[in-house]
Structures are given as C-alpha cells and as structure tokens.
Amino acid sequence: MKTAIYYFSGTGNSLKVAKDIASGLESAELIPIAKCIDQESIYCSADKIGVIFPVYIWGMPLIVVEFVKKLITEKNAYIFGVTTCGGMAAGTMKQLDTLLEEKSLKLSAGFVIKMPGNYTPMYGAPADVKQNKMFDKESLKIKEIVEVVNNSGEGPVESDFFLLNMIFSGLIYKAGSKNIPKMDKSFWVDENCNHCGTCAKVCPVNNIEMEEGSPKWQSKCEQCLACLQWCPSEAIQFGKKTPGRKRYHHPEISLADIRVDNC
Ligand SMILES: Cc1cc2nc3c(=O)[nH]c(=O)nc-3n(C[C@H](O)[C@H](O)[C@H](O)COP(=O)(O)O)c2cc1C
Incomplete structure (x- = not known):
C-alpha cells in the first residue's frame, strides 16, 4: 500500500512530523508541496495521502490551500492531515476538511501537534528544556497517528471549540491571510x-x-x-x-x- 505525504515547512517542525510518520508506515514517500505547486493540477495515485503543514494565522498556509484545490486523487484514496502549531490551531483542520469536502474528497483524520512556535516577529524561540518537552509529546502523538493511518482509521478532525474557530480561523484568518x-x-x-x-x-x-x-x-x-x-x-x-x-x-x-x- 503506497502512501504519499505532501508537506510544507519553513523551520522543520512539519517536516520532522512528516518524516516521523513516514518512518512508521510501510511505504511512504515525502513530497514537498512547494515542489509541485506550479503544476496546473496535482495528480496523486497513492492509496493513502497525508497533508502536513504549519498553522499560519489560525489557518492553512496559502500554498497549502492552493495545493488542496489542485489535488486530484483516486476515488477511494484515504486522506489524513496533520498541522503543527505554536499554541492554538483553532479551526485549521476543519478548514482542510471543508476544502476537501468541496472537492468531494474526505478527510478521514486530522491531527494537531504543538511544536515550538517560530513567529519571531512576536516572540523568541522557547528555551531548550521547553522545546524538548514538546518533542517528547510529539513522539507520543506520532505513535497514535501512525496507528490510525496504518489501520486506515477514521480519527477525529481535531479543532478548538466553535466560538474560537469562528473568531480566529474565520474572521482573523480571512482578514489577515490575504495580506x-x-x-x-x-x-x-x-x-x-x-x-x-x-x-x-x-x-x-x-x-x-x-x-x-x-x-x-x-x-x-x-x-x-x-x-x-x-x-x-x-x-x-x-x-x-x-x-x-x-x-x-x-x-x-x-x-x-x-x-x-x-x-
Ligand atoms: C506566519 C506565521 C503564522 C503563525 N500563526 C500561528 C497561529 O495562528 N497559531 C499557532 O499556534 N502558531 C502559529 N505559528 C507558529 C507555527 O505554526 C509553528 O511554529 C509551526 O510548527 C511551524 O512549522 P514549520 O517549522 O514546519 O514551519 C505561526 C507561524 C508563522 C511563521
């Protein structure tokens, strides 16, 4: 069973997650979204497809939105998503769910992993001790995710509660991301x-x-x-x-x- 894991990553958190998940699966290929984004449409023949990326302004990076819009899969492909964030993902995974649904595709499971925040215009990198605690938790969560994906499981689509999603991933993301x-x-x-x-x-x-x-x-x-x-x-x-x-x-x-x- 072939798995294609598409990722976007600026500082390596999402790439590390993608690599860790890939190493727990039977046969997984890592593909940078930035490498295929210029294609008119992106056809993927894999049985399982992962989309892994960071949270930006409580939503999906624009390049990942564009990628999902261009993605063409086999009819019964199993799709999972993972987003990494510094604190709060709000409705980011719901956004992926909705985008896929608009294309009659299904997000079978969507996970959020907290990693060190990298938005230096607002804060410096966390202390090494704090980073290491996050990495320990990441390892545990990867095991959960690998189990779900290996079983083609229907997992949760993780998100915060409705009001937070509406304010952060709705209003603020919509206003901020276009800039x-x-x-x-x-x-x-x-x-x-x-x-x-x-x-x-x-x-x-x-x-x-x-x-x-x-x-x-x-x-x-x-x-x-x-x-x-x-x-x-x-x-x-x-x-x-x-x-x-x-x-x-x-x-x-x-x-x-x-x-x-x-x-
Ligand atoms: C432009 C930008 C916006 C971000 N917005 C959020 C956010 O809304 N919520 C959050 O928890 N983290 C936010 N972050 C932090 C990243 O999501 C987090 O550090 C992520 O793990 C980075 O992944 P990467 O190393 O794969 O690039 C933001 C980072 C950047 C660069």
Whole structure:
C-alpha cells in the first residue's frame, strides 16, 4: 500500500512530523508541496495521502490551500492531515476538511501537534528544556497517528471549540491571510549579512533574489520565515522587534533537509 505525504515547512517542525510518520508506515514517500505547486493540477495515485503543514494565522498556509484545490486523487484514496502549531490551531483542520469536502474528497483524520512556535516577529524561540518537552509529546502523538493511518482509521478532525474557530480561523484568518504575500515588505538585512545567499536557497517559493549580494523579496511570500530562521549570521530581520531574538529551527532538521531544491 503506497502512501504519499505532501508537506510544507519553513523551520522543520512539519517536516520532522512528516518524516516521523513516514518512518512508521510501510511505504511512504515525502513530497514537498512547494515542489509541485506550479503544476496546473496535482495528480496523486497513492492509496493513502497525508497533508502536513504549519498553522499560519489560525489557518492553512496559502500554498497549502492552493495545493488542496489542485489535488486530484483516486476515488477511494484515504486522506489524513496533520498541522503543527505554536499554541492554538483553532479551526485549521476543519478548514482542510471543508476544502476537501468541496472537492468531494474526505478527510478521514486530522491531527494537531504543538511544536515550538517560530513567529519571531512576536516572540523568541522557547528555551531548550521547553522545546524538548514538546518533542517528547510529539513522539507520543506520532505513535497514535501512525496507528490510525496504518489501520486506515477514521480519527477525529481535531479543532478548538466553535466560538474560537469562528473568531480566529474565520474572521482573523480571512482578514489577515490575504495580506501574507506582500508582508515581505517588512524584511530587512542588517550589517551582519555576509552575502552567502542562504536565504534565497532556503526560500521554498523562490521569493528571494540576490541583487548585488543582498536579498530582495519579490512579494510572493508565504511568511514561513525560513529566510530569517536559517540565516547563519542572523542578519535577516522582520519589522522592529526581531533583532536579538532567539531564532528557531527544529534541531533534527538540517539546512539540506529543508531545501526544496535538494528533494
Ligand atoms: C506566519 C506565521 C503564522 C503563525 N500563526 C500561528 C497561529 O495562528 N497559531 C499557532 O499556534 N502558531 C502559529 N505559528 C507558529 C507555527 O505554526 C509553528 O511554529 C509551526 O510548527 C511551524 O512549522 P514549520 O517549522 O514546519 O514551519 C505561526 C507561524 C508563522 C511563521
């Protein structure tokens, strides 16, 4: 039985979850969503399909919404979803459920996993002790998920309660997410930039061009913050608050792992 796991990940949390789930399944292939998104439609012949991605503004990243809209599966494909979040996913999994339903596809199980938050414009990375506790809980949850997926089980579609979903995933997501592509106006580079170009290489959607050795963002940003988080000199900033804040990427995911052009 073939499983295809499509993932999107800026700082490695969702990629780690995707890898861990894949290693518990019989035969699973990992596919970066960013690698196939330019296709007009995305046909997947696998018997089981996983969609794994981070929560952005209490909803799905725009690239993942586009991916689901383009996805074509076999009629009886078993579909599961997993989202990673820093604190609250609200109705993110319900959003995936609804999008699939609109295409007459079914989300058989949708899971939420709390991982270290990576939104540096608002907060620094959690302390290592706190991160490790989250990773321990992640391992336990992966076992649950693998069992459900191996049995093609009908699991829960995890979400918060109705009012929270309505406010955060309804009102705030709808108002905020449409601005995401152009929010890259707030990125800037400080004097520590050594012009290595890591930011351009790690951007999953090729939104960064190097001009005279410096990154220039092209307004098709997903806000994954990969450029800011993986910069070896911590020279990329966003707005006023990021200088000096602790950066984050999953400790078991390397720069080579996260780069979509390596896959
Ligand atoms: C643009 C952006 C928006 C985010 N919004 C939320 C959110 O609404 N709720 C939440 O709990 N975490 C939020 N986060 C944190 C991420 O969902 C979380 O750290 C996730 O595990 C990152 O996954 P990745 O490492 O695969 O990119 C946000 C992160 C980013 C970059």
